[in-house]
Amino acid sequence: MNLSAILIVDDEPEFVSPLVRRLRKRGFDCQGVLDGVSALAALRENSFAVVLLDMRLPDLDGVSVLREIKKNWPATEVLILSGHASIRDGEEGLRQGASDYLIKPVEFETLLEKIRAANVGSPAGLLTQDNNINVLPNT
Amino acid sequence: MKLYSATIPGAALNIRSREAYYAGQKQLFAVVVILVAIVPLVFISWTAARFYQNSWLAKTSAEMQSLAESRGELIDLFLNNQENLLAGLVELYEPAWLAAPGNLEKLFAAMNRDGVIVDLGLIAGDGAHLGYTGPYAEHLKGKNYATAKWFAEVMENGRYVSDVFSGYRGVPHIIVAVTDPGRTWLLRATINSELFNALLASAEVGPGGDAFIINRNGEMQTPSRLGSTALSAEEKSLLATDRALAVHQSPDYLYAAAAIKNSDWLLVLKTDINSSLADFYRAKKRDNLIILAAALLILAVATILMRSMMNRVEGADRQRMQLYDRIRHSEKMALIGRMAASVAHExxxxxxxxxxxxxxxxxxxxxxxxxxxxxxxxxxxxxxxxxxxxxxxxxxxxxxxxxxxxxxxxxxxxxxxxxxxxxxxxxxxxxxxxxxxxxxxxxxxxxxxxxxxxxxxxxxxxxxxxxxxxxxxxxxxxxxxxxxxxxxxxxxxxxxxxxxxxxxxxxxxxxxxxxxxxxxxxxxxxxxxxxxxxxxxxxxxxxxxxxxxxxxxxxxxxxxxxxx
The missing domain is CATH 3.30.565.10 (Histidine kinase-like ATPase, C-terminal domain)
Structure with a gap:
């Protein structure tokens, strides 16, 4: 498993594109997709340490994508990132194995922290240690 | 989403209009109580009073009628007796025997044991006094009756009974006269009419009752117990309308009349309706007070019951409206919450x-x-x-x-x-x-x-x-x-x-x-x-x-x- 691999799933390319570039800049092997089917396809092709998942997708709903991920790739950590209000979505996400639930807008630094935290707590994850993400100079 | 205010009837009514509604209900209830409870009470009492009054009138009328009738018959019988007594003497004795000194006095003494006959006179066909026995011999000595009205009448009819008059004696009396069949002489007796008074006194009905005899002209033949000396104009017209046995009623009095003395006289019994019914009126007054008290009690109880009932309804309504308000409020909150969430998300x-x-x-x-x-x-x-x-x-x-x-x-x-x-x-x-x-x-x-x-x-x-x-x-x-x-x-x-x-x-x-x-x-x-x-x-x-x-x-x- 590529421990620095991050998959971003969100239906808004304007959100996905700068995030992917900024994470790549920080040394992450980052990939972005715009819907649930593409997300599952990407997971089948490559293994990811962390998936950043929006709850509202044009094809599948976030919870079923999450369930599918946790079923097939239990070592992959999922961070839910949603603009939606319902805490029930968040609770359901956490019950289904997501490591955290964030509501947009989230500052990039916060997001980095959460990715690191999710990875540290995961059985697979030594992402931060391997890649020294948090000590990467911000250049 | 649907707001509850649109679906719950009555919830939109405000407190003020509810209060008007309760006031209306209270008034309606009061009217119903009056109609259902009090009106029948008053109606029953009114009809009962009327029934009693009418039945009293009917009963009293019948009593008075039969009393007038029986007293009339008694008086007729008395007069007939006096007449028949004189007729018997006329048949039994010759005028010459009667005119002989001492004989008339002897007859008078025999007849007058009960004091009813005051005097006895023997008068010739030409009106000359042939003999007299009685207390007024001096007054009547040598008197000729040829021009007297009663004399003419008795000479024509053979018999005569006068109206009551006081005459020389100042005592009410009547004259009874009977001629022989050939109209050549007659016997004349003065009858003390105070006996009538005694007969009539016991015929008075009720506390304001009166009994008297009037002649064809409406003149009193016996004194009224109540002191009236003449009939009122109203009474005259009332009693003149019908001389037969009958009952008449004026607003204040009840009259029963019986014709006597060949319809020359009318025996009248008079009762004061108001004083006879005084007890009844008192009872009626008391009943009215009781009914009034009962009506007030019913109204008071009904009002209290109504008020407590209405208060309960009002309280329940208020609670319900508060509940509706809360429901509306939380519905509104939920709606705004959903809107806020979607806005926030967007x-x-x-x-x-x-x-x-x-x-x-x-x-x-x-x-x-x-x-x-x-x-x-x-x-x-x-x-x-x-x-x-x-x-x-x-x-x-x-x-x-x-x-x-x-x-x-x-x-x-x-x-x-x-x-x-x-x-x-x-x-x-x-x-x-x-x-x-x-x-x-x-x-x-x-x-x-x-x-x-x-x-x-x-x-x-x-x-x-x-x-x-x-x-x-x-x-x-x-x-x-x-x-x-x-x-x-x-x-x-x-x-x-x-x-x-x-x-x-x-x-x-x-x-x-x-x-x-x-x-x-x-x-x-x-x-x-x-x-x-x-x-x-x-x-x-x-x-x-x-x-x-x-x-x-x-x-x-x-x-x-x-x-x-």
């Missing part, structure tokens, strides 16, 4: 993108040569400002989400006093800065309850923040807890200026705020949270000023389950 996504794009540009700037960018510092500041504004906007959308989320939560066992202490600890620094004293009046015996501590803390924090804002600088906030009627009651009172009437009505509505920079969401979130936890929150002004917020929470009951 705004959060672009906010995220704006922030990320700005961050990305900021990062790209690092890769540029600083000398190639003369406004590098400006760019940096601009990006920082963009991110700061995104953050600011996001706090608002997050609050909106918090508001819509105030309908959800997780529960655990919570000690309210500890929770309050914990909440107060957040604010102690601020309280010191503003010189606001926080007084605690906590009931140590408060039981733990199952509730959402995080959300409840948000509620207390909101109320305390509000209290601080209301006070400004210098003042006190008093936090009291107690167990009242199976509920935990938390009261937070501030020494601020209190709430305006407008604020009291709207304080829990979303977006209502009196603060310059307030969003108006805090207390509406609190309202939703407390309601979801099965409790209630209310605001009022204290007696000595200042606002008081009261939160009540159930102890034993399980809090309301979340509804999807």
């Amino acid at each position: 705004i959060n996504n672009p906010l995220q993108i704006i922030g990320d794009q700005a961050g990305w540009l900021d990062e790209l700037l690092d890769e540029e040569k600083p000398e190639a960018l003369k406004n590098s510092a400006e760019y940096r500041t601009a990006f920082q400002k963009i991110r700061a504004q995104v953050k600011r906007a996001s706090t608002i959308t997050h609050r909106l989400l918090g508001f819509s989320r105030s309908t959800e939560g997780t529960k655990s066992r919570v000690g309210i006093n500890a929770l309050l202490e914990d909440t107060v600890s957040f604010l102690e620094k601020e309280a010191r800065n503003h010189r606001i004293a926080i007084r605690r009046n906590l009931d140590p015996a408060l039981p733990d309850i199952t509730t959402d501590s995080a959300q409840l803390q948000q509620v207390f924090l909101n109320i305390l923040n509000n209290a601080f804002d209301a006070i400004g600088k210098e003042g006190a906030v008093t936090i009291s807890t107690s167990l009242t009627r199976g509920q935990i009651r938390v009261e937070i009172a501030d020494s601020g200026p209190g709430l305006s009437p407008e604020a009291l009505g709207k304080i829990f509505e979303p977006f209502f705020t009196t603060k310059q920079a307030g969003t108006g969401i805090g207390l509406s979130i609190s309202y939703n949270i407390v309601e979801r936890l099965g409790g209630a929150i209310e605001a009022r002004n204290g007696k000595t000023g200042g606002g008081i917020f009261t939160v009540t929470l159930p102890v034993g009951d399980r809090p309301k389950e979340d509804t999807p």
